[in-house]
Amino acid sequence: MKAMVLRAPNDVALEAVVEPKPGPNQVLVRVSHSGICGTDLKIYHGAIPVSYPRIMGHETVGVVAEGGDDRIPNGQRVIADPCLFCGICHACRAGRTSLCPNGGLVGRDSNGGFAEYLVAPRSHVFPLPDAIDSSMAPLIQVLTTCLHGQRMLNIFPSQSVVVMGLGVGGQLHVQLAKARGAHPVIGITRSAWKRRLAEQLGADVTLAGGPDAIQGVLDATGGRGADVVIESTGMVRSLSDAITMASLGGTLLLFGIITASDGALPLYQLYFKEITIVNGRAAKGEDFPASIDLVARGAVKLEPLITNTLPLAELESALDMVGSDAGDRMKIILQNN
Numbered sequence: 001m002k003a004m005v006l007r008a009p010n011d012v013a014l015e016a017v018v019e020p021k022p023g024p025n026q027v028l029v030r031v032s033h034s035g036i037c038g039t040d041l042k043i044y045h046g047a048i049p050v051s052y053p054r055i056m057g058h059e060t061v062g063v064v065a066e067g068g069d070d071r072i073p074n075g076q077r078v079i080a081d082p083c084l085f086c087g088i089c090h091a092c093r094a095g096r097t098s099l100c101p102n103g104g105l106v107g108r109d110s111n112g113g114f115a116e117y118l119v120a121p122r123s124h125v126f127p128l129p130d131a132i133d134s135s136m137a138p139l140i141q142v143l144t145t146c147l148h149g150q151r152m153l154n155i156f157p158s159q160s161v162v163v164m165g166l167g168v169g170g171q172l173h174v175q176l177a178k179a180r181g182a183h184p185v186i187g188i189t190r191s192a193w194k195r196r197l198a199e200q201l202g203a204d205v206t207l208a209g210g211p212d213a214i215q216g217v218l219d220a221t222g223g224r225g226a227d228v229v230i231e232s233t234g235m236v237r238s239l240s241d242a243i244t245m246a247s248l249g250g251t252l253l254l255f256g257i258i259t260a261s262d263g264a265l266p267l268y269q270l271y272f273k274e275i276t277i278v279n280g281r282a283a284k285g286e287d288f289p290a291s292i293d294l295v296a297r298g299a300v301k302l303e304p305l306i307t308n309t310l311p312l313a314e315l316e317s318a319l320d321m322v323g324s325d326a327g328d329r330m331k332i333i334l335q336n337n
Contacts, residue, residue, distance in 0.1 A: 003115030004315045006054045009046030014313050017055075020111070020119040027067035027122050029080060031336040034113040034312075035059030035138030037168075041322045043108060050108055058082035058106050059138035060113030060120075062336070067122065078125040079140050079292070080118065082106035083282050098148065098282040105282075114315055116336060126288045129296050135309065136302040138333060139168070140295060143302075144287035146172045147294075149253050149280025150180070151287075153228055157181030160221045162245055164209075165232035165256060166194040168305055168331050171201055173230050173255065178202040179299045182228070184220050188213050193328040201301060209238075217245045225250060232256045236263030243269050251276040308332045 001019040006012045022028045034057045042048040043056055060080045068074035085092050085100035092100050106112045106120070128137055146169055155161060161182040163173045166189040177185045184204035189195055195206035207216040217226055225247035231239050234256030242252055243266050252275060269275070294300045307330045310318050318332045 001116040002312070003055050003111075004057075004312060006044065006050070006056055007052055010044065012044065012056075012316055012319075017115070019117055022067040022119050025122050026119050027072070027078075027125055028065045029060065029062040029078060029118045029120055029125065030065040031060055031062040031113050031116060031118050032077075032134045033061045033138055034334045034336055035141065036315075036318050036322055036332045036334065037142065038322065039105075040107070041319055044319050048108065054108075055111035055113075055115050056107045057113035057115070057334075058108070059141040060106075060118055061128070061134050061137040062113075062118065064125065065117065069122065072122065072125055072127055077128045077134060077137075079128055079137055079288065080106070080113070080120045081124040081126065081144075081283075081285055081288055082112070082141065083284075084110070084121070084124070095284075097284050113336070114312060114334065124285070126292060128292065131296040132292065135333060135335075136306055139172075139302040139305060139331060140288070140291050141283075142168055143172050143176075143291040143295070143300060144283035145169070145280065146176055146255070147287045147291050148283040149173075149230070149255050149278070150176050152278045152280055153251055153253055155180045155182050155228060158183055159227040160184055160186070160224075160247075161228045161230065162186045162188060162217055162226040162242070163198075163203075163230045163232060164188045164238050164242055165234075166191065166198050166206075167232065169255060170194075170230075170232040171198060171305055171330070172300065173232060174198050174203050175201050175300045176294075177228075177230075179294065186217060186220055186226065188217075194330075197304065197330070201304065214241060214244050221247070224248070227251070228253065230255055234258050236260050236265070239263075240265050243273075243275065246273060246275050248273050249275075251278060254279045305331045306333055310334055312336045
């Protein structure tokens with residue numbers, strides 16, 4: 001089969017490789033579309049180490065070509081859950097499969113979806129209804145991570161929610177918070193284009209990032225601050241602002257991956273406000289049916305987030321686009337077949 005093979009950092013090329021064969025309790029998926037995210041970019045540059053050669057890609061949609069059963073027959077369109085787990089460790093037995101120390105991520109620890117075919121556990125593929133087009137369905141994997149985080153927050157109607165950073169994840173968080181009845185939902189980013197998009201997708205208020213954003217949140221919440229702040233930038237400075245924006249008894253969701261080992265934070269405010277800090281990591285299988293349902297019912301819209309579609313062979317160009325701030329760009333989808 002054809003696959004985009006990462007041979008070393010910054011060295012990816014289209015190659016002919018052996019087509020994988022499904023084993024017991026596995027299916028072979030003929031991949032139609034795949035999404036690119038920041039994790040792929042970090043693997044590509046070598047910031048996230050992998051063994052080479054490696055086929056990247058963990059946002060994968062396609063058709064079951066072999067290994068189907070009565071639940072998911074051959075020919076069924078599916079999306080694959082890329083989070084692998086052992087099922088027998090302490091975390092798995094507690095239902096926290098996303099934290100399995102023996103697990104891994106498809107496209108990082110095993111070959112992924114930037115290819116014609118992908119092998120996946122039968123338990124890790126979920127059928128897609130006709131209401132969801134394959135060209136946008138890879139974004140559902142991103143949605144599952146947002147839903148997983150918000151399920152830990154238990155947002156309820158009339159709570160004020162701030163989303164800091166309005167990339168793909170931030171735009172999905174805005175929509176999920178609205179679907180849960182939050183009000184007002186406030187989006188923050190320096191990009192005027194992303195603010196307009198968030199407003200189209202349901203944000204009640206949008207603010208430019210920077211010194212005035214904190215006052216803007218106070219103004220929009222009657223001076224109380226936000227009940228929930230979702231930090232989606234992965235920047236320490238943004239986390240510092242999030243603590244200041246939060247209300248007394250507020251909750252922070254650290255959704256953006258912060259890799260810095262130090263930084264200045266208003267730590268006293270964590271104590272004084274009795275702030276709860278929640279970290280969401282990846283997603284669980286149960287998040288896929290719920291996310292699929294949200295999209296099928298139109299509660300969450302994916303199509304406005306897709307700004308570029310490229311053939312699989314142009315993966316390198318697509319990765320360069322992900323790493324660039326130029327242009328009004330959001331999600332990039334690859335057409336595999």
